[in-house]
Every structure is written in structure tokens, then in C-alpha cells.
Amino acid sequence: xxxxxxxxxxxxxxxxxxxxxxxxxxxxxxxxxxxxxxxxxxxxxxxxxxxxxxxxxxxxxxxxxxxxxxxxxxxxxxxxxxxxxxxxxxxxxxxxxxxxxxxxxxxxxxxxxxxxxxxxxxxxxxxxxxxxxxxxxxxxxxxxxxxxxxxxxxxxxxxxxxxxxxxxxxxxxxxxxxxxxxxxxxxxxxxxxxxxxxxxxxxxxxxxxxxxxxxxxxxxxxxxxxxxxxxxxxxxxxxxxxxxxxxxxxxxxxxxxxxxxxxxxxxxxxxxxxxxxxxxxxxxxxxxxxxxxxxxxxxxxxxxxxxxxxxxxxxxxxxxxxxxxxxxxxxxxxxxxxxxxxxxxxxxxxxxxxxxxxxxxxxxxxxxxxxxxxxxxxxxxxxxxxxxxxxxxxxxxxxxxxxxxxxxxxxxxxxxxxxxxxxxxxx
Amino acid sequence: xxxxxxxxxxxxxxxxxxxxxxxxxxxxxxxxxxxxxxxxxxxxxxxxxxxxxxxxxxxxxxxxxxxxxxxxxxxxxxxxxxxxxxxxxxxxxxxxxxxxxxxxxxxxxxxxxxxxxxxxxxxxxxxxxxxxxxxxxxxxxxxxxxxxxxxxxxxxxxxxxxxxxxxxxxxxxxxxxxxxxxxxxxxxxxxxxxxxxxxxxxxxxxxxxxxxxxxxxxxxxxxxxxxxxxxxxxxxxxxxxxxxxxxxxxxxxxxxxxxxxxxxxxxxxxxxxxxxxxxxxxxxxxxxxxxxxxxxxxxxxxxxxxxxxxxxxxxxxxxxxxxxxxxxxxxxxxxxxxxxxxxxxxxxxxxxxxxxxxxxxxxxxxxxxxxxxxxxxxxxxxxxxxxxxxxxxxxxxxxxxxxxxxxxxxxxxxxxxxxxxxxxxxxxxxxxxxxxxxxxxxxxxxxxxxxxxxxxxxxxxxxxxxxxxxxxxxxxxxxxxxxxxxxxxxxxxxxxxxxxxxxxxxxxx
Numbered sequence: 001x002x003x004x005x006x007x008x009x010x011x012x013x014x015x016x017x018x019x020x021x022x023x024x025x026x027x028x029x030x031x032x033x034x035x036x037x038x039x040x041x042x043x044x045x046x047x048x049x050x051x052x053x054x055x056x057x058x059x060x061x062x063x064x065x066x067x068x069x070x071x072x073x074x075x076x077x078x079x080x081x082x083x084x085x086x087x088x089x090x091x092x093x094x095x096x097x098x099x100x101x102x103x104x105x106x107x108x109x110x111x112x113x114x115x116x117x118x119x120x121x122x123x124x125x126x127x128x129x130x131x132x133x134x135x136x137x138x139x140x141x142x143x144x145x146x147x148x149x150x151x152x153x154x155x156x157x158x159x160x161x162x163x164x165x166x167x168x169x170x171x172x173x174x175x176x177x178x179x180x181x182x183x184x185x186x187x188x189x190x191x192x193x194x195x196x197x198x199x200x201x202x203x204x205x206x207x208x209x210x211x212x213x214x215x216x217x218x219x220x221x222x223x224x225x226x227x228x229x230x231x232x233x234x235x236x237x238x239x240x241x242x243x244x245x246x247x248x249x250x251x252x253x254x255x256x257x258x259x260x261x262x263x264x265x266x267x268x269x270x271x272x273x274x275x276x277x278x279x280x281x282x283x284x285x286x287x288x289x290x291x292x293x294x295x296x297x298x299x300x301x302x303x304x305x306x307x308x309x310x311x312x313x314x315x316x317x318x319x320x321x322x323x324x325x326x327x328x329x330x331x332x333x334x335x336x337x338x339x340x341x342x343x344x345x346x347x348x349x350x351x352x353x354x355x356x357x358x359x360x361x362x363x364x365x366x367x368x369x370x371x372x373x374x375x376x377x378x379x380x381x382x383x384x385x386x387x388x389x390x391x392x393x394x395x396x397x398x399x400x401x402x403x404x405x406x407x408x409x410x411x412x413x414x415x416x417x418x419x420x421x422x423x424x425x426x427x
Numbered sequence: 428x429x430x431x432x433x434x435x436x437x438x439x440x441x442x443x444x445x446x447x448x449x450x451x452x453x454x455x456x457x458x459x460x461x462x463x464x465x466x467x468x469x470x471x472x473x474x475x476x477x478x479x480x481x482x483x484x485x486x487x488x489x490x491x492x493x494x495x496x497x498x499x500x501x502x503x504x505x506x507x508x509x510x511x512x513x514x515x516x517x518x519x520x521x522x523x524x525x526x527x528x529x530x531x532x533x534x535x536x537x538x539x540x541x542x543x544x545x546x547x548x549x550x551x552x553x554x555x556x557x558x559x560x561x562x563x564x565x566x567x568x569x570x571x572x573x574x575x576x577x578x579x580x581x582x583x584x585x586x587x588x589x590x591x592x593x594x595x596x597x598x599x600x601x602x603x604x605x606x607x608x609x610x611x612x613x614x615x616x617x618x619x620x621x622x623x624x625x626x627x628x629x630x631x632x633x634x635x636x637x638x639x640x641x642x643x644x645x646x647x648x649x650x651x652x653x654x655x656x657x658x659x660x661x662x663x664x665x666x667x668x669x670x671x672x673x674x675x676x677x678x679x680x681x682x683x684x685x686x687x688x689x690x691x692x693x694x695x696x697x698x699x700x701x702x703x704x705x706x707x708x709x710x711x712x713x714x715x716x717x718x719x720x721x722x723x724x725x726x727x728x729x730x731x732x733x734x735x736x737x738x739x740x741x742x743x744x745x746x747x748x749x750x751x752x753x754x755x756x757x758x759x760x761x762x763x764x765x766x767x768x769x770x771x772x773x774x775x776x777x778x779x780x781x782x783x784x785x786x787x788x789x790x791x792x793x794x795x796x797x798x799x800x801x802x803x804x805x806x807x808x809x810x811x812x813x814x815x816x817x818x819x820x821x822x823x824x825x826x827x828x829x830x831x832x833x834x835x836x837x838x839x840x841x842x843x844x845x846x847x848x849x850x851x852x853x854x855x856x857x858x859x860x861x862x863x864x865x866x867x868x869x870x871x872x873x874x875x876x877x878x879x880x881x882x883x884x885x886x887x888x889x890x891x892x893x894x895x896x897x898x899x900x901x902x903x904x905x906x907x908x909x910x911x912x913x914x915x916x917x918x919x920x921x922x923x924x925x926x927x928x929x930x931x932x933x934x935x936x
Contacts, residue, residue: 001446001542002520003439004467007527013476017493020584024490060491061902062596063868068834069892074857076759077750078828078844085841087830 144235155230168227178220179213243332244282250339252289252309262371263338265413288314311343315354333363341386365401367420435530459547462521485568487575515541517549519561532734539720544713551805554701571691593906594692601671601696666871680912704808711765809861817854881913888922908935
């Protein structure tokens with residue numbers, strides 16, 4: 001009898017099975033995730049709690065007998081029935097408790113299971129990417145890949161190059177004339193012959209020769225430390241793409257709570273997406289009323305300030321930052337702007353200039369999200385074109401990396417984000 | 428005699444001491460015969476992992492195991508389901524998992540139950556001896572896991588998953604219920620052919636050529652094609668009820684690795700088939716053994732009164748049988764029924780009543796209860812065991828009744844209760860409930876249109892009027908179609924008359 005303590009064995013043996021299950025459920029989980037994001041408060045989106053997802057239809061079918069025909073049951077604990085008693089079937093068609101007993105295990109697989117936050121976000125941002133990320137160059141050395149670089153005489157055992165080592169050994173043995181086994185055998189045979197025929201002189205000569213060979217064999221090893229070679233690796237920096245995302249949010253007085261919530265949701269998701277998918281993406285937060293300022297992430301999401309609306313200030317601020325810190329020839333620049341679309345009519349010209357002359361040529365992609373109140377019935381979904389929308393619409397020419405979207409309810413935010421940053425399929 | 432342990436904490440020393448004492452009783456007094464044991468201590472989380480891979484220590488990877496894990500974990504975390512105290516594997520050496528959370532008394536109970544009760548049953552029962560290879564199973568599992576993993580690397584997870592899904596769907600149709608005829612070697616085959624030919628030559632009598640009759644060669648209407656067809660059918664040995672075996676050997680489109688995967692699933696299915704057939708006996712045997720051993724330990728003064736009470740508490744909850752109208756009822760508890768029947772056999776052997784003498788003349792009062800039980804454990808499976816040994820006393824104690832449910836009647840009928848007229852009917856009906864061959868639909872490959880479009884025909888022979896559940900039938904048939912890669916159809920026929928039932932044909936082209 002052996003007793004083995006397995007408690008320290010690695011846990012999570014069924015993790016690969018879970019991954020396979022998730023992959024199989026991808027479509028359903030994605031839908032559930034999109035629904036769940038719509039109903040959650042904005043702070044919850046980034047919370048670290050697991051996310052429950054109801055799952056249907058991962059049944060494992062097999063040939064089973066149905067419930068028709070004649071079935072027999074033997075049940076324990078009969079207190080009152082005698083032979084020939086008739087028991088009406090309970091409504092619902094099933095044979096009551098008896099039916100349940102016989103069918104246990106056949107039920108459809110309907111259960112809720114919780115995604116961890118990591119899994120949730122993975123699914124959430126699956127097939128999204130920053131478009132057109134083409135400007136690559138060597139940056140700091142934190143991205144490096146090992147590359148073969150010849151051989152070295154020192155290294156770790158797993159880098160031992162057996163072929164090269166054996167080849168060196170062979171060359172050395174040949175050069176130093178290490179006796180081969182066949183030479184030894186040959187000499188031994190001749191020695192035996194000489195001994196048999198009694199030629200004393202030959203015997204002593206051969207014995208001496210034998211002694212020399214033996215000494216050589218001892219002194220010249222089969223593999224010597226000088227033969228050993230290791231594969232050598234060098235770490236070479238690889239070019240990486242640098243990217244910066246400008247988040248421009250309108251916080252002016254015309255944005256009501258609902259619109260601000262939508263805009264913040266949008267940026268929260270965008271921020272999650274970027275931090276999760278791209279380690280090397282800089283994010284610049286700019287908020288504006290009638291004047292723009294660059295703020296940190298916390299202020300951007302949580303401060304409550306208000307004022308008038310001059311959109312061009314934000315664009316100018318952004319263009320200034322680009323000029324100072326992010327030269328467009330080596331940075332992939334992305335812009336996401338959220339606004340209710342109100343702008344001073346007098347500002348239109350400056351917006352157009354800022355866009356056409358600086359922003360659009362510099363950036364890879366400019367996504368504009370217009371947030372609005374939910375459409376009222378009498379409007380029957382018609383879209384009243386805002387000032388800013390009309391301005392941007394004129395810029396919307398082929399080849400211009402500009403996209404305009406509208407959202408009126410939290411449920412649409414994920415769809416819009418996904419739409420804006422969906423990975424373009426090859427097919 | 429001193430106590431083996433005190434308190435509820437366990438450590439490896441006490442575990443070893445208890446094992447040795449239990450072994451003395453089990454082998455010496457009860458005369459059990461077991462594989463060497465390997466006890467492995469695991470955590471609750473690892474127990475959940477083991478649950479997910481159908482209780483086996485190694486398993487290939489598949490999403491369905493992930494699904495079972497998630498379900499069990501949810502039930503466990505919300506407190507709706509406890510975990511088993513142990514899992515035991517039919518292997519040589521016999522592996523018993525015990526949980527670290529168990530108290531020492533529970534560990535003793537588990538050792539007696541699994542390491543001796545189940546172990547003895549695995550080693551001696553006829554069904555296990557015939558169908559499972561305890562020595563090879565762990566190696567085979569390692570092979571299966573690695574093979575499937577290699578296939579996933581080479582052919583992609585999806586491709587492997589498609590084969591595994593289909594194979595899992597046909598798992599219950601993937602067992603051999605009867606031993607196959609051993610395959611003849613080529614030499615034997617040739618000798619047989621020679622023997623036949625010489626017999627025909629020896630029996631040739633020119634007189635027969637003069638009998639007037641149809642000249643087969645001259646008759647243009649003799650159908651040649653069916654002849655060839657029959658020959659083909661004979662070569663692939665139809666009918667065949669082991670569908671996985673059939674596809675593994677004869678599917679026209681599967682690649683070698685796909686056939687090997689079918690084989691792996693089939694081997695696993697066959698490995699578990701004896702366990703499906705012996706639930707009541709296996710648990711009854713193990714429960715009886717642990718009860719005897721723990722009681723003996725207490726009699727000998729090796730465990731304290733407190734420990735014995737703790738044992739009795741969990742023992743009685745394991746063997747409780749809720750009544751059919753209780754909300755806790757979920758079928759007949761195999762532990763309860765098995766334990767009651769084992770104790771009953773012991774009673775019949777040592778203190779029979781007049782009724783027992785009439786019902787069990789061959790064992791009543793033979794005075795050798797353990798020898799009788801060992802023989803029973805070796806020779807029977809659930810269905811035959813119940814049919815043979817369910818005594819009127821047990822039927823009375825359980826207050827069993829027999830109900831019949833005709834689908835087209837609005838009511839159920841009580842056809843037998845625990846009285847003189849009902850015993851035999853109840854016994855037969857209960858035995859039938861444990862017959863796997865009756866629970867699973869009887870489905871066979873009956874024809875393959877070899878000269879035509881290779882259509883595969885499955886036949887479901889119906890004995891009790893119960894047809895296949897249409898929803899799962901169609902989805903499973905789609906898997907059959909995927910494995911065969913040519914049109915398939917399923918006929919549902921009445922086993923007695925052989926006629927096809929109305930709407931009994933499903934085609935998938």
C-alpha cells in the first residue's frame with residue numbers, strides 16, 4: 001500500500017477544458033456580454049468581479065428513448081396503494097415524480113456560469129483592433145527577440161549543439177590520431193599470431209606498440225571539453241509600432257447627464273480596450289468646454305466641470321500636443337471624439353481648418369461619436385443633424401480616415417465601439 | 428487493544444495504522460481478495476477536477492468535461508451538492524482518492540469502503556474480469572490523452588472536437604455486449620476453405636446433375652447484383668450493434684487518426700460499461716464491507732465510541748431511502764438497496780425463516796454467509812442479482828410497488844405491491860430497470876448500399892413501444908452522418924413484427 005500526497009499537484013487541471021468550452025460558446029457568450037454591458041453601471045464595467053453569463057444549448061445529444069409507449073416503475077415507500085389502484089397523471093404530461101426519476105440526467109443544459117474578468121474582457125474585445133497601424137520603428141529596447149548568433153564555448157545544457165560538438169570531437173580525434181578500436185583488434189590479433197609462432201622479437205615489438213596505443217587511447221578522450229559548443233542567441237530589438245490615442249470629450253453645459261454618461265461609457269470601454277490589447281499605446285485625455293485642457297485619466301472620467309462649447313479649442317490643443325510630443329512621422333495617431341454636436345456657429349471655420357490642415361493628415365483614424373437623448377416618439381427616429389455633424393460630414397471624402405457614429409442609449413455603446421474598431425476581415 | 432487514533436485529525440501515520448488494521452480484518456475475517464492499493468490524498472478542488480474527467484486521473488481534453496466541471500463547481504459552491512468522500516478507480520494498483528477535509532473516522536470509512544469493498548468487487552466480479560483490463564487502463568489513459576493532444580496540434584482543435592463530439596454522442600452504442608468470436612488466422616481461414624471444398628468434392632454426386640430444374644446460368648433473370656451486395660454485407664459483418672466499432676472499421680472517409688479517436692472513445696465506453704451494470708452490487712458490496720469492518724473495529728476496541736457514532740451517522744445518511752412522494756426522492760438509492768440485500772443474504776444464510784427456505788432453498792441456513800456473499804459478488808450483475816436475490820423481506824422493508832405508465836392512458840396503474848402475489852412481479856420489474864440493454868435503445872447497422880450510393884441504414888428495434896426522442900434523435904443522426912460521410916437513414920421497427928412504425932423513417936442525405 002502506498003499513500004501519496006497529491007495536494008501539492010498543480011491545480012486547475014480542467015482549465016484547458018474550460019477554454020474549449022468557452023471557444024465553443026463564443027457567439028453566445030459574446031451576445032450575453034454585450035447585453036450585460038448595457039445594463040451595468042459605468043463603474044462596474046471595470047470592476048474585478050466575475051461576470052455571470054447564462055448559457056443555453058450545449059447539449060450532448062445521444063440516442064435516447066422518448067416518453068411514449070409503456071413504462072414500468074418500481075417505487076419505494078408505498079403506504080396506501082393496493083394492486084389495481086388507478087392514479088391520475090399529474091398535469092403536464094409527465095408521469096409525476098416517477099417520470100422525473102426515470103428522466104433524470106436528460107434535462108436540457110441550462111445553467112449560468114461565471115466568466116472571470118480576464119475572460120470577459122477577452123471576449124469583449126475579441127476581433128477589435130486599431131486600424132492602419134503601419135508606422136513602425138525601433139523604439140526602446142524593451143521589445144527584443146532572441147535570434148541565433150553562431151556558437152559559443154559556454155552556455156546552458158539545453159543549448160548544447162550536439163552536431164557541432166561531435167564534429168569537433170571527430171576532427172580532434174583524427175588530428176591527434178586517436179587509435180581506433182579496429183587498430184587495437186588488428187594489433188592484438190597479430191600479437192596472438194606472433195606468440196603462437198614463437199617469434200620473440202616481433203612479440204616484444206608488438207607489445208611495445210600496443211602499450212603506446214593504449215597510452216594514446218587514455219590520453220586522447222573521445223569528447224574533450226574543448227569540443228563542446230553551445231548555440232548562441234542574441235537579443236535583437238524588434239521594431240514596434242508606437243501609437244497614441246487622443247480622447248476628446250465635450251463636457252460643456254449642453255451635454256446633459258445622459259449624454260455625459262454615454263460619452264464616459266464610450267471612453268471607458270475604449271480605454272479598457274486599449275490598455276488591454278496594446279501595451280505600448282499612449283493615451284491623451286482632453287476635455288473641453290469653451291476652452292480645452294489636457295487632463296489625467298481620473299479627472300477625465302470623474303470630474304464635473306461645465307461651461308460653453310468651442311470645439312476648435314480641443315482640436316487646437318490636440319494639434320499642439322502632436323506637434324510637441326508625437327511627431328506624425330513616427331507615431332500612429334488615433335483620435336476619438338465624443339460630443340453632443342453643439343458648437344458655436346462662428347467656430348465652424350476654425351474647426352474645418354484644424355481638421356483638414358492638421359488633425360486629419362496627421363492621424364490614422366478619427367472616430368467621432370455623437371451622443372444624444374433617446375429619440376422621442378414624434379421624432380420617429382429622424383436624425384436632426386447637429387452643427388458639428390454637418391461640419392464633419394463635409395469632410396467625409398473617400399480616403400479620409402474619418403468615421404461618424406451616433407448613440408442614444410447605453411445599449412448601443414458597445415455596438416458603436418465595436419463597429420468603429422472592428423478588425424477588417426481578409427475575406 | 429488500544430485505540431488506533433483519537434480525535435478527528437488525521438496524519439499519514441494514523442492513515443497507515445488504520446489501513447493495516449482494516450486490511451487484517453478484510454483479508455483475514457472477511458476473506459476479501461484485492462488489488463494492491465494506492466491511496467492518494469487530494470483537495471476539494473482536485474476532487475472537482477476529477478469529477479470533470481469522469482473520475483479518471485488522466486483524460487483527454489474536451490469541452491464537455493469543462494461543462495461538467497462548471498456545473499459541479501456551481502452546485503458545490505452554492506451548497507446544493509456535497510462532494511464524494513472518495514473516488515476509486517478500477518485499476519491495478521487500485522487508486523483511491525481521499526479528500527484532505529475528511530476527519531480520521533471518515534478516512535477509515537473510506538479506506539474500508541473503497542480500498543477494500545470496491546477493490547474486491549473490481550478484482551473478482553465476472554463482468555469486470557471479462558471486460559476491463561485493470562493493469563493496462565492507466566497506461567491506456569496516458570496514451571489516449573497524449574494521442575488526442577497530438578492530433579489537436581497537428582489537425583487543429585476544431586477537427587478533433589468534431590470527431591470527439593460525434594463519438595461521444597454514440598458512446599452508449601459503442602460497447603460490445605457479447606464477446607466477439609476470435610478472429611481466425613489466415614492459416615485457419617485457408618484450412619477451413621480447403622475443408623469445405625474437399626467436403627463438397629467428396630459429396631459430389633453426378634446423380635444430382637440429372638435432376639431437372641432451372642438452369643441458373645441460362646436464366647437471364649437471375650439477379651446478380653443482390654448476390655454481390657450480400658457478399659459485401661457479409662464481409663463487413665452486418666448487422667452490427669457497436670456503431671463506434673463499425674465506423675472505426677468501415678467508414679469510407681475517416682482518416683487514420685480519426686479512427687483511432689473513435690477507438691479511444693469506444694475503449695473508454697467499454698471500460699465503464701461494467702460499472703453501469705453493477706451500480707447496486709458494487710455499492711452494496713462496498714457498503715456492506717465498510718459496515719462490517721467499522722463495526723469490527725469498534726468491537727475490538729480500536730476506535731472510540733465517538734468515532735463509531737460519527738461513522739454511524741454518515742453510514743445511515745448514505746443508506747437512507749426517501750419515499751417516492753418525498754421531495755428528496757430521486758430514484759432508488761443503490762447504496763440502500765445494495766446494503767439491504769447484502770445484509771439480507773447474510774441473514775438468510777445464518778437465520779433463515781420458513782419463507783426464506785421456500786424462496787432460497789440453496790442458500791438458506793447454509794451457515795456460510797461470507798462465502799455466499801463472495802460468490803454472489805463474483806458471479807452476478809445488478810439485473811441478475813436482483814432477479815435472483817431480492818427477497819420478500821426486502822420488498823416489504825422498502826414497501827416497493829410496481830406502477831405501469833401507458834403513454835396514451837390518462838392514469839398510472841398500480842400493478843403490484845409488496846404482497847404475496849406481487850413479490851415476483853416487483854422483483855422482475857426492478858431487475859429490468861437495471862438492465863442496460865433494455866434502458867438503451869437497441870440500434871444496429873443493418874445495411875449498407877455498397878453497389879449503390881453507400882447509404883447506411885440504422886435500425887432501432889422497439890420492444891416496449893418507446894420510440895426515440897425526436898429532438899436528440901435528429902441531432903445524433905447528424906453526427907452519424909458526419910462519421911459515415913454518405914447518406915444515412917434510421918428505421919424504427921417493431922421488434923416483434925419487424926414492420927416499420929408510422930413515420931418511422933428518418934433520412935439524412
